[in-house]
Amino acid sequence: MDALIAVFGSGHDLDSLQMAARAVAVFIGALVCIRISGRRSFGQRSPFDYVVAILLGATLSRAIVGASPPIPTVVASLVIVLLHRVLAWGCLHSPRLERLVGGTERELYRDGRFDEKQMSAALITRTDLFETARQQLGANDLSGIRAATLERNGEISLIRDKDAR
Template identity: 30%
Template sequence: MLITIYRTVLIYFIVLLVVRLMGKREIGQLSPFDFVVAIIIAELAAIPMESTNFPLWKGIVPLVTLGILEVILSYLALHSPFLRRLLDGEPQVVIKNGRIIKDELRRARYNLNDLLAQLREKGIVNVGDVEFGVLETSGKLSVIPKSQKRPVTPEDLGLPTGYEGLPTILVMDGQVLRENLRLVGLDEAWLKKRLAAAGLEPEQVFLATLGTDGRLFINEDRIL
């Protein structure tokens, strides 16, 4: 029993390491090549976990080899358009100027139900409202609506807008993030003073963020 637990934990961390080495792209976007690699990794990881008689190194070596191969191919693909096309394929324009391109749908073996479903997911019910619909290598549909159907932006109305940026997290789970304080030119004494004004200690704060406008948002849902 302990041997099975040991092998499972070890394989788990090895697979986690291999996936991390393969990069974030492998997690967020699976091309056909990435999908095949993910299936093989799952199969290779299952063998040494299920069979205690199977030598552990025979399961680890293929996993590490596959991870290294994926990293090498991904690096080479950065500099080779031909290799990118070979491994990932190419995006296909399936809608152009509000008209569905049937030949591209057939070439991608992509039926109308799939196309309409992905359009509905993006809030589009009329194909005629689409300027371009691009079927990405991951199988997802990217949609560019016609200019008349896009939401009005401040730029369209000629209205000036200020810089928004991302808020800086200063406290998370009751822990003060000193490095983030340093990046925005503040210190812990300033933070404690602001929190004290709200009757709080850092340990009582679940989340506190500082916006680019200087406003401090405090979420005090932490259970003491």
């Protein structure tokens, strides 16, 4: 026990080497948590996934700087990851839970017409749609675009007309 305290320190009074040792241990622990959580939490990047990433970072950082005891901090991080995993599993089996947790896509534009109601609900402007057209297609307008959809991850997808080239 004395050896662990010498390496990792105790409480708030940590030297540089003890904080570095904690950083290595927390890094390995975070990697294990991320592997348990699965690719979803750090690949698709929905708001649901960002919550896990933010909470995990905030919680684990407390163990590195000695603001919280390391074992309870790691346990809390593991609970966050397991909760994420359980909710993701639940979303696979319940469309209602998936809509609640992940949201739904919104069609913002179709066949030359903007859906002002959907745009207002999503806080998306026409300028945002034109910006997406410039970024994705190198176009200054939406001619040749059949539809624009705000996806659950916050990105706007543009679908071209079949006739447009």
